[in-house]
Amino acid sequence: MKKTLRLALTALAVVLCATIAPAKDAEVVMGAARTAAYVPLLKGKRIALLSNMTGMVGKKHTLDIMLDNGLNVTTIFSPEHGFRGTADAGEKVSSSVDPKTGIPIASLYEGKSHRPSKETMSKFDVIVVDIQDVGLRFYTYYITMVNLMEAAAQYDKEFVVFDRPNPNGMYVDGPMLDMKYRSGVGRLPIPAVHGLTMGEIALMANGEGWLNDSLKVKHLTVVRCLNYTHQTRYRLPIAPSPNLPNMTSIYLYPSTCLFEGTSASLGRGTKKPFQIYGHPAMKGKGYKFSFTPKSVAGAKNPPQLGNKCYGRDLSHLSDEEIIAKGMNLEYVIDAYRACGLGDKFFTAFFEKLTGDRSVRDMIEQGKTADEIKATWQPALEQFKQLRRRYLIYEE
Numbered sequence: 515m516k517k518t519l520r521l522a523l524t525a526l527a528v529v530l531c532a533t534i535a536p537a538k539d540a541e542v543v544m545g546a547a548r549t550a551a552y553v554p555l556l557k558g559k560r561i562a563l564l565s566n567m568t569g570m571v572g573k574k575h576t577l578d579i580m581l582d583n584g585l586n587v588t589t590i591f592s593p594e595h596g597f598r599g600t601a602d603a604g605e606k607v608s609s610s611v612d613p614k615t616g617i618p619i620a621s622l623y624e625g626k627s628h629r630p631s632k633e634t635m636s637k638f639d640v641i642v643v644d645i646q647d648v649g650l651r652f653y654t655y656y657i658t659m660v661n662l663m664e665a666a667a668q669y670d671k672e673f674v675v676f677d678r679p680n681p682n683g684m685y686v687d688g689p690m691l692d693m694k695y696r697s698g699v700g701r702l703p704i705p706a707v708h709g710l711t712m713g714e715i716a717l718m719a720n721g722e723g724w725l726n727d728s729l730k731v732k733h734l735t736v737v738r739c740l741n742y743t744h745q746t747r748y749r750l751p752i753a754p755s756p757n758l759p760n761m762t763s764i765y766l767y768p769s770t771c772l773f774e775g776t777s778a779s780l781g782r783g784t785k786k787p788f789q790i791y792g793h794p795a796m797k798g799k800g801y802k803f804s805f806t807p808k809s810v811a812g813a814k815n816p817p818q819l820g821n822k823c824y825g826r827d828l829s830h831l832s833d834e835e836i837i838a839k840g841m842n843l844e845y846v847i848d849a850y851r852a853c854g855l856g857d858k859f860f861t862a863f864f865e866k867l868t869g870d871r872s873v874r875d876m877i878e879q880g881k882t883a884d885e886i887k888a889t890w891q892p893a894l895e896q897f898k899q900l901r902r903r904y905l906i907y908e909e
Contacts, residue, residue: 545676545737568646649682667729677713691869756812775864783807783816792825
């Protein structure tokens with residue numbers, strides 16, 4: 515093993531990595547499992563850990579691994595859905611104490627700022643991130659990380675990312691974010707499907723000067739995965755959030771999440787969230803599949819609650835079929851045309867998800883999914899060139 519130094523503008527980034535190419539079919543090793551790489555780096559320092567229920571190595575949580583190795587974790591940060599991952603999307607999550615260890619949990623989904631207080635920042639020397647992302651611009655875990663990077667830069671704290679694979683990391687697709695639509699579900703000028711791990715996003719955000727107020731993390735370290743490339747089909751052992759229960763939902767998420775910005779249901783409140791879609795107005799239009807969203811844990815008040823929806827079941831699609839289509843607008847276009855609601859089909863949230871206004875406009879103009887996708891390509895090619903500067907895994 516060796517340390518590879520990488521200079522990202524004025525900030526020093528260290529990538530703890532292997533010098534050999536990944537062996538074919540070798541098991542992926544999480545950054546959090548590589549204690550020999552990070553324990554010497556963290557020993558004797560006060561540590562804040564951003565993690566949740568996905569921060570596992572086998573059957574053991576990263577928090578317990580760190581404590582077993584004599585590391586001094588003084589604070590736990592919890593993201594959207596909370597430390598145990600049971601809260602609804604966007605739901606306020608209160609600060610608390612971890613019952614197993616007695617370590618204080620500082621929720622980053624409690625106040626409006628989603629940033630730690632000055633008092634909280636005084637309780638540690640280094641922030642460690644270990645959380646499973648799914649590779650979408652509108653999936654909020656990377657935004658929480660970037661917010662913490664800004665806090666680390668402001669208070670001169672070290673920042674370490676225990677990297678994990680991106681299950682949608684095998685391609686780049688979707689519209690780029692027009693920064694006038696920057697929001698809590700879109701933080702950086704990247705496409706909807708960015709093809710980066712959390713470690714790579716951290717390097718890019720820091721290196722490109724995307725932190726607010728021109729802030730820079732002076733000491734940024736990524737403890738990379740072993741035996742992973744961007745073509746690795748890594749299957750998540752733990753659901754990353756309540757409504758992404760399986761790999762089908764995760765592979766469909768780039769496409770079906772857009773229903774969050776419409777009046778249609780994408781299956782929240784059913785056993786197949788993000789794998790089905792429908793609307794009561796689609797009744798009698800030849801749709802044989804139907805479902806009725808209910809209030810359930812993780813989806814207490816889902817869209818179209820209690821209403822019978824007619825639409826399509828996508829859960830039978832193969833992984834390869836879904837991945838080959840990339841970010842697929844066919845489903846939203848299908849529902850838009852079937853509902854006959856015109857512009858009322860969409861909500862203002864649709865632009866926050868797509869990152870620009872043109873997608874809605876082109877759908878309303880009758881453009882096909884392929885015609886719309888073609889408009890993304892010039893900007894995507896530019897992004898891919900930028901992305902290559904920060905990749906720490908083979909494409």
